[in-house]
Every structure is written in C-alpha cells, then in structure tokens.
C-alpha cells in the first residue's frame with residue numbers, strides 16, 4: 001500500500017482518493033479518510049488515547065528500553081536507529097496498558113509501526129510478557145493490536161526468540177482461562193504474524209491491512225509468481241478464513257467492548273467462610289456416622305472375633 | 319532520517335565493522351559448513367540412531383510436505399517422536415524437498431505427531447535445518463503464519479521431554495516452529511539466525527550480494543548462540559565437520575541425546591513444563607530505566623490535546 005503523502009505543515013493527502021485533509025481534521029477522525037475510509041497509520045499512544053474510556057490508560061512495562069546485544073551495524077549503527085526512532089515520540093514498538101473499553105477492563109498491547117517498523121525485539125517481547133502477566137494477575141482479558149514488519153533484524157536471533165516468548169504468555173493466559181483478542185492492522189507480517197498475532201481467540205482486522213508471513217515482494221522475487229492486487233489484505237484474509245471480521249477503526253473500541261461483555265464470566269457465588277463450611281461438614285459427618293453405627297459395630301465385632309480365631313505364629317509379618 | 323555522514327560517523331561505522339570482523343569472522347565459514355551438501359540430514363541421523371522408524375505422511379487436510387519428515391522410532395528401548403526439516407542432496411531431490419522450506423501442511427504434519435507424543439507422553443526430538451518457511455502465495459493462503467505459531471504452542475505444551483537440535487542452518491520462524499523445547503542444542507558448525515544472510519542482505523543492505531557482511535553482523539555461530547543463552551549446549555562434530563564422518567556425527571549426537579533425555583525424564587510433568595516456559599520467558603536483552611524516569615509517558619489522560 002502506498003504511503004500517504006506528507007504535505008507542507010502537518011496536512012496529509014489520502015493515497016487512495018487524493019483528498020486533502022488538515023492535520024486536525026484527520027486526527028479527529030482517528031486517522032481515517034473522511035471521504036473514502038482509507039485507514040492511515042496511527043501511533044500506539046494516540047490509538048490508546050482514542051480507544052480508552054475517558055482517554056485514561058496506565059502503561060505497563062514503560063520502563064523497558066532496548067540494548068544493542070550484537071553491536072549491530074548495517075547501513076547505520078543500531079543505537080543510532082533507536083535514537084532517531086525515540087526522537088519521534090515513542091519509546092518502543094509496543095505500548096502496553098490497562099484500560100477500560102466501554103466499561104470492560106482489559107489489558108491492551110498496541111504496536112507502533114512508526115517505531116522501527118513495529119519490529120519485535122527484546123523489549124517488545126518483554127513488554128508483551130509483562131502485559132500478559134498483568135492480565136493474569138488481574139484476571140482480565142488481553143487484547144493485542146498489531147502492526148509490525150516482523151522480528152527486529154538488528155537484535156538477531158534474540159529477536160527471533162521473542163516469538164517463542166509471546167507463545168509462552170499465551171500458554172499462561174490459556175491456563176488462567178482468559179481470552180486473547182487480536183486486532184490486525186496494516187501491516188502485520190513476518191514473526192509477529194507467525195506468533196501471537198495469529199493465535200487470537202477472536203481476530204479482527206482493520207480494512208485494507210496487509211497480513212502475511214512473507215511480504216508480496218519476497219514472494220514475487222522467490223517464486224516469480226504474479227500476485228493479485230489484494231494479496232494478503234484483510235478482506236481477502238476474511239474470505240480465506242484467517243480473520244473473523246473486518247472492523248472500521250472508528251467502531252473498534254465499541255466492538256471490542258461488546259465482545260468483552262459477551263465473554264465476561266458471571267460473578268462466582270460468594271465463597272462460604274471456612275468456619276461455616278467446617279461446621280456444616282462436621283454436622284453432616286456426625287449424622288452419617290450415626291446412621292451407619294449399627295452396621296459398623298457389627299462389622300467391628302466380626303473382625304475382632306475373626307482375629308481371635310486365627311492362630312498366629314511369632315515372627316509373622318504384618 | 320538519512321544517515322549522518324560526518325567523519326565521526328564514518329569512523330564509528332569503521333570501528334564497529336572491524337569489531338564485527340573479529341567476532342563474526344568465522345560466521346561465513348560456519349554458514350558454508352552448515353549448508354555443506356554432504357552434511358547429514360534428519361533421515362541420515364534417524365537411520366543411524368533408530369533402525370526401526372515409521373514415517374508418517376500428510377496433514378490430513380492439504381497434502382504431504384516432503385520438506386518435513388516426521389515419524390516414530392524406538393530409541394534406547396522406548397518409543398520416541400522425531401520431526402525434522404529435510405533438504406535434498408542432488409538437484410532432483412532438492413526440488414522434491416523444496417530446499418527444506420516447509421509450507422503450513424508440513425508444520426501441521428508435525429503437529430499431528432506432537433499430538434501422538436502428547437497422548438503417549440512420548441519424548442520428542444526435532445532436527446532443525448532450514449533456510450526458512452516457504453514464501454509462496456499458496457502457503458500464505460493455507461495459513462503459513464498460523465501453522466508456525468500453533469506448532470510452537472503445541473510443542474511448548476507437550477508433557478514429555480523435548481530436545482531441539484539445530485543440525486544445519488536454523489533460519490527464521492520456519493526453524494523456530496520446531497524449536498520450543500526443554501533443551502535447545504546446536505551442532506558445532508550449525509547456525510541459528512533471525513533470517514538467512516541473503517535475506518538480510520536484501521532487506522538491510524538492499525543488496526543480496528552483501529550476504530557475507532550480513533553473516534558477520536548476525537554472528538549466528540553455535541558459540542555465540544551458547545553465549546546468548548539461545549543454545550543450552552554445543553554438540554561436537556567430527557574433525558572437519560559432520561559431513562566428513564556421518565557415523566561419528568550420529569554417535570556424538572546420540573551420546574548427548576540419550577543422556578539429556580534421561581535427565582529430563584526424571585522431572586515430573588508440571589515441573590518440566592514450568593522450567594520450559596521459564597527458559598523462553600527469560601530470553602532477551604533489555605534494560606530497565608529507574609522507576610521515576612519511566613513515569614514520563616505512562617499516563618494517557620494527561621497527554622490529550
């Protein structure tokens with residue numbers, strides 16, 4: 001999908017219908033084109049501000065920052081890439097938070113394509129794990145809104161392993177009996193799609209999002225296949241059975257809130273106090289013993305008589 | 319955000335590259351050895367470690383993927399499940415095995431076997447050797463991403479001991495799909511990386527010819543992976559590499575596997591699963607800011623406008 005053109009100032013042009021928008025206009029519409037519904041990229045923090053009830057959310061794992069374990073250099077040293085990404089206002093490619101959606105408490109792990117292409121490195125893995133831990137501790141569902149080019153190359157095999165790390169978190173949610181909801185946004189590819197993003201209990205996708213393990217360019221180069229125009233896009237993924245619904249960003253918070261309301265467990269019956277339970281158990285046991293008493297005494301007598309009639313030799317083992 | 323090109327920047331790049339040369343100089347050599355065409359593949363190890371082996375075929379949905387071999391064998395007197403990436407040796411065989419690049423049907427075949435391993439509480443050994451999962455339109459539409467993810471989850475939940483052995487090149491999620499085990503070990507000349515050096519060169523350097531440079535930057539050798547906690551052990555190969563003496567390579571692997579499976583078998587199931595989860599939960603390299611500096615961006619409500 002072509003990137004939206006940046007106009008002078010903060011004004012933007014829609015890549016699909018070419019309409020012009022003032023920065024403020026498009027922000028008010030949650031970065032969706034008012035003319036053709038094209039979904040522009042949106043930062044994780046801005047998305048949380050828009051979605052959370054009252055715009056209130058509390059970040060989880062915000063203290064985590066990347067390191068440079070491989071001392072990696074491609075066209076630019078990794079620390080320089082990190083610094084220029086941070087200068088754009090976020091601290092990593094995922095922001096996790098506890099919030100309420102239409103009154104439903106949940107934890108959301110929201111990815112940010114603007115931070116190094118939403119790539120998953122050690123911090124993304126650890127923040128995701130902390131978000132899942134928090135969801136388990138609080139007994140509330142986990143939602144993940146994904147947007148990623150895949151594993152963060154600059155952290156090498158350590159980045160690859162973050163895929164497995166997210167799977168561990170899903171296993172913990174499974175054991176805690178908590179739902180995991182995924183919202184796929186443009187683009188969700190590579191190691192993110194091949195790990196937690198494709199294991200949602202319910203999976204939504206924003207319109208026109210590219211969802212793929214291998215991107216179209218890699219596929220065309222490797223196999224010389226000519227791919228259809230809509231390859232890997234949400235609407236096609238719906239047809240192929242890989243997502244449950246395509247949901248407009250402006251309806252997303254309400255739709256998720258409704259889903260969480262459906263999934264909400266009825267409150268458990270208030271547990272009896274231990275003392276009441278013991279007292280009740282005690283009474284019941286006494287009653288059943290009294291009922292069994294005549295039979296019991298007969299069995300006891302038989303056993304004693306039987307034992308007496310047996311001849312026992314010294315040294316016999318019991 | 320173009321790269322700054324001041325003299326300091328250039329010197330720093332040069333410093334780093336020299337560093338990478340020193341530490342990653344053996345990377346390209348390791349990659350060549352890991353890909354050596356005579357290097358033993360899973361079926362070569364299987365025939366030496368478990369003479370009675372029953373291979374299963376097909377995912378009961380789509381077809382049979384020859385890039386993955388899966389089956390059951392007897393190993394030191396008990397049943398065991400084995401899954402591996404299988405490359406081909408000559409041109410015809412290579413095409414038949416799709417160069418060891420599985421599609422979703424391959425991972426689903428593997429999961430069929432994992433289900434049996436779960437039912438019978440049978441140990442699982444995986445033998446990893448792939449340049450990555452196959453990038454194709456069909457593979458995508460048949461659920462490549464989901465198959466890899468589900469394979470990891472299924473493997474993570476297995477009750478009996480699991481050992482993943484990187485026997486050649488372990489590249490990308492296509493390798494890790496079979497890598498979520500109690501113990502992850504690498505043969506001496508095996509490599510494990512987020513992407514093949516050619517793929518990285520095309521993406522990061524925008525020049526597929528820079529594969530050597532990419533290999534040096536990723537440092538995917540067994541020694542480095544051991545240092546980072548990715549590999550729990552490095553299994554020695556015969557002098558000159560596994561291809562010089564496959565019998566000896568299999569014997570060395572057998573020594574490690576039989577000992578490790580015994581060791582892991584001594585643990586109760588919940589304990590083994592807990593330790594397995596923790597093993598992967600721990601992996602990563604991040605730092606934590608002191609609590610007060612982190613409050614800077616931690617609340618959404620104050621930041622509206």
Ligand SMILES: [Zn+2]
Nearest residue numbers: 014017033036
């Ligand atoms: Zn438009």
